[in-house]
Amino acid sequence: MSILKIRTIGDPILEQIAKPIEKIDDSIIELATNMIDTMIAGDGVGLAAPQVGHSIRMLVVDLGMITEGEIPTIFINPEFLEMEDECEMDEGCLSVPDVYAIVKRPKRIKLKYLDIDGREQILEDEEYLSRVLQHEIDHLDGKLFVGKLEKDEKKRIKKKLLKIKPDGWIPESKKK
Ligand SMILES: [Zn+2]
Known part of the structure; x- marks a missing residue:
């Protein structure tokens, strides 16, 4: 069991588009296992590979935190097939420690993955x-x-965000 280092906001890898996984080999399985350990150790409900320094399309979700009796699950090359409606929910992130905010997103999804x-x-x-x-x-x-x-919400979390990232943060999409 290995706990991996979690990258935090401002790390360039968090703003890169990750590459699809072509072959699920032993190194992918090992990384997935370590990601699950890292997610559980950090009390997270989900963790994506870029958050631990790998720009590849894999993520883990602790379904046990969502539905009793379920186990952590690995999603490879996930792709949305449908998204519908909209809802607001509080979110946090292991890469943005101690910051929680309400985010508007589609409510229903249909997803395919390996x-x-x-x-x-x-x-x-x-x-x-x-x-x-x-x-x-x-x-x-x-x-x-x-x-x-x-x-x-942006205004409300500004101070907390500056504590983690003192020189400020601009999303990649807003940079010129
Ligand atoms: Zn996150």
Whole structure:
């Protein structure tokens, strides 16, 4: 078991578009296992590979935190097939420690992904799992939740954000 170092806001890898995984080999399985350990040790409900320094399209979600009896699950090359409606929910992130804010996102998702055995899976959800997956897949596209906030929320978390990132932070999409 290895706990990996979590990259925090301002680290360039968090703003890169991660590459699809072509082959699920032993190194991918080992990374996934270590990501699960790291997520659990950090009390997170999800963790994406770029957050631990690997710009590849893999994430883990602790389904046990969402539904009793479930176990941590690995999602490889996830892709949205459908997104519908909209809702607001409080979000936090292991890469943006101690900052929580309300984010507006689609409510219902339909997603396809590969499991750790390389089998294609389809998942539909409109509850908390939908939210977690959207947040984690954003990491694969180089986006952080603090870049998605409405004006009031942005204002509210500004001080806390400056504590983590004293020279300020501008989302990659807003940079010229
Ligand atoms: Zn996050």
